[in-house]
Amino acid sequence: MLESLRTLPKVQLHVHLEGTISPELLLALARRHGIDLKERAGLAPADLYRFKDFQEFLYLFRDVCQALKEPDDYGVLAASYARAAAAQGVCYAEVFISPSVWTWFHRQIDVRAVVEAIHDAFESERRRSGFEARLIADVTRNFGPARALKTITLVEGLMDLGIIGIGLGGDERNYPARDFGDAFAKARSVGLHTVAHAGEAQAAWSIREALEIGAERIGHGCAAADDAEVTALLAERNVCVEACPTSNALTGAWRAGEPHPLLSLDRAGVPIAIDSDDPALFSTTLLTEYARVAEMAGLDSVRRFARNAVVHSFAAGETKRELLARIDRHAASKGAGERGRVENQ
């Protein structure tokens, strides 16, 4: 099954570039920049990303952000992400980056040079394998609405490097989406798409607020499954929910022992896409997430979710038509293979 999922043409809508860093690259960058990984000292690369609670995960994320210091570091990271994504059958990706986090950890960092390095790495993978990627700049709720407006001004000047939208991630409880209405409106006024993480750490109200300020897609959205009205709203407005099962299990957004919320949302008509969030930090891959969902929902549903990711991406119409045709051809070839096996029995 894994091979069939690998060759299925895929679109990624919810992956954070910083969260794709391998333990080996993190160690190499930490050494290069003389960063002491403190409590991680002495751990083998395979154990570097073990964490027992969300606080420990945040410490890990801090270490990652400290190690990613120079534009070239991001170029190396983007190249390694793009190559791994292409090898897993990803044809097109909209990748989150967090410039306001970069400048928080490194006051002097040249954001344009960083985005250029990422853009160049993606471009070189496009020439090698045909993989294409765009960027979504997360404004990070924790810095507040005023800073979000500044980040959008910064991002507006980087649209020539493939930034096509802004995201709203971070602390849902203390920085609710309703505070970012002006930021989303400003982003839309300059031609940027708007997406939001919501219903991951807070209840369905957080998803409703994200929809009210105009989020075009919802990251995680797990809490919608507890609220029939919000579920109906997502279905009615045809807003895609990006489901990341391993991440949801590790952060507690998906309660252990219960069916994943994506199943009931799908039954209610909410478009579901599958993704990996911070795959390296969560010790997963996009293929693993596809396999996990195939186990819970079946292969036909996974193909449907793969189509949803294409339809709800911000790719050009022509790119979408071509990707949907490739998914159809994949389904037809697999169907023929399966029928052939039955006839030969």
Ligand SMILES: [Zn+2]
């Ligand atoms: Zn995320």
